[in-house]
Amino acid sequence: MDLLTFARGPGLQWAVTIFVIGVLWKLVGVILLRAKPDLSEPRNPSTWKGLRLIITRSWPRKEFLRSTAFTEVLGYTFHIGFLVALLFYLPHILFFEDVFKGVLGVNFQQVFGVQWPYFSGGVINFFGAVTVAALIAVLIHRIVSPVKRLISNFDDYFSWFVTIAPVVTGMLAYGHVGAPYQTLIAVHLLSMELLLVWFPFGKLMHAFTVFLSRGTEGMQFERKGASL
Amino acid sequence: MPDSMKPRDAGDAHEATLGERLAARGVSRRAFLKFASALASMMALPPSMGLVMAQAMAQAKRPSVLWFPFQECTGCTESITRSHTPTIEGMIFDMISLDYHETLMAAAGHQSEAAREQAMKDNAGKYLLLVDGSVATGLDGAYSTIGGQTNLSWLTEAAKGAAAIIAVGTCASFGGIPKANPNPTGARAVSDVIKDKPIVNIPGCPPIPVVLTGVLAHFLTFGSLPELDALGRPKAFFGDTIHDRCYRRPFYDQGLFAKTFDDEGARNGWCLYELGCKGPVTYNACATVKWNAGTSFPIQSGHGCLGCSEPDFWDKGSFYKALPVGQWGSAATLGGAAAVGVAVGAAAAYAARRRQDKIAKGD
Amino acid sequence: MSGLKDIAVTVIGASADQPGSDPSGNASAILHEIADLLERLASDGSQGMIDLRAMPLTSGDRAQLEEVLAAGAVRVAIDAAGPTEVVETVYPGVWWTRHHNESGETVAEFIEVTVCPEILKSHIEDVREGGAQLRRVLVPDASDANESDD
Known part of the structure; x- marks a missing residue:
């Protein structure tokens, strides 16, 4: 079995399976934990209003604007760049639509009535380049900044690596740089599979848990009457 | 030289150079130069190589070529013979002494086998072995035999005296359709069976005729095989997707x-x-x-x-499914994975609660 | 056959209609290389050759080449394994050679920078054989004998 056949077949199937198991394990495991009973009198009757923290935490408070601007801007840049490259590149879309149809039994287009929009390869390549640049910048910042370096561990660096790897390999495959296309696309798929396997067990899981934790925290704060 | 394949005008062609032979057949040196130039262009050689190739090939002796058909459909032979008349690569049949080819030779039965054995003896160490079709290796090769002998034994025997082997078509190169799952005959590529001879793979179902012409021209000009890629294919034709x-x-x-x-x-x-x-x-x-x-x-x-x-x-999956499609698994697998994930998560949470209870009880 | 016209099919296959008819810059590169080769031919007689199929040319590139390298004084038609056309361009020493096979398809296309393209010259072996043949024709008996041998 050559590398591409493995990457497209068993490699992909195992990665997806581990991803699904891992994500649900972690999510269900956290959700079913017993919440510590809060015996105090709630300051606010409608604690659910604290859920707005899910949204409002998406940008920094005025007081922190200056000190966090660099991280915020670059963070948004690579998150958006990554998602655009992931969700609006035709070969990726064909994959997602195939999974969609396989799981739900209907075509994406039949359900939503529109075709999944996509950009041409050149545009995606641009977003990829921006993503890579931003990711390198935040890595340098993480290493240079004493505080960030202190609070960083293997998880941070490895999660960074599995994030940038599919983008870089995808761009190499698009540009046919350095190796035969089949090898490049196989390496791209394997890097994506590494991302999927690592995802639930490292800090990348924040993609799911960030909203859970913000919501929980918001409700606790609201109940305590803290200013959000 | 066996008589079975000998063209009418080949009376003294045994010693004749390719150039003389072509001239005798009415192909001018000018036509040959044109042929060589076109070939050099197709093989992405420097354009000046056309003249070099023409001169070298004109001086070359025609190599003896044995063409063995194994588990094949004759599509490869069709492809190469159909190119004959109107196109320049049709000159391939003037470049070689095709001493054995079941489909094309007039002789049949024991006569043709005698021709094969004679050619192998006369040109030992020098002949080119062309193979189309995969090699059946199951049951010691009994799935495919010619004249009571297995393809496997033909190949291993003929390979010993071959200067080089050219695997024509995807079946000979990689096993092809006979090797497709579940491969009942134990079909293998030529390169899976023969390890100690230079092998050129010219895959394609069927292969492009001019690639064979190019490989032969390279062999006649430089006495060597062209540069090959990791899968043994000539880079000049298989360099790009x-x-x-x-x-x-x-x-x-x-x-x-x-x-x-x-x-x-x-x-x-x-x-x-x-x-x-x-x-x-x-x-x-x-x-x-x-x-x-x-x-x-x-x-x-x-x-x-x-x-x-x-x-x-x-x-490799359906011909009509896009490359990124159809390999991620099935809904059932994902459903199973989801169930496992939820179960493990619930178990983990349960274990955590048990532990909390234990601590609360002061155990 | 007329029914085919009713099917709304746009054929974008023929090379002339290919997308990208704008000059890519390859034609200019080729023209500069020709100028260099011409200088070398003039100074030390060294010949040069450019394979036009070795690089992608848009229809715009071709138009540019054909405009600059317009036909000059010499135009030769060769009939050897299909027609070949050799044209000296307006720049002496720059020859445009187009090889076609018997079905008219272009099999090779070169720009040659030389005083005389190789394909125009009579090959000495052909000359020798032609001479011998002429001798046979001039001696009636030998010619007859030759015929009867066949």
């Missing part, structure tokens, strides 16, 4: 795709990627050399590339 050299590539780059075989995009000749074209992962020269005297190739005719020149192309 179909996708790289496809005239529809600009549509791929612009994101213009046919969604069905009869929609607006298909009529406009847009990229067939979504319809399962395997061009991006297929190395061959169809997009540049084309077929039927340069008329067209599958993509130009509106059908995606099947990837027929790649190993195991028959087992």
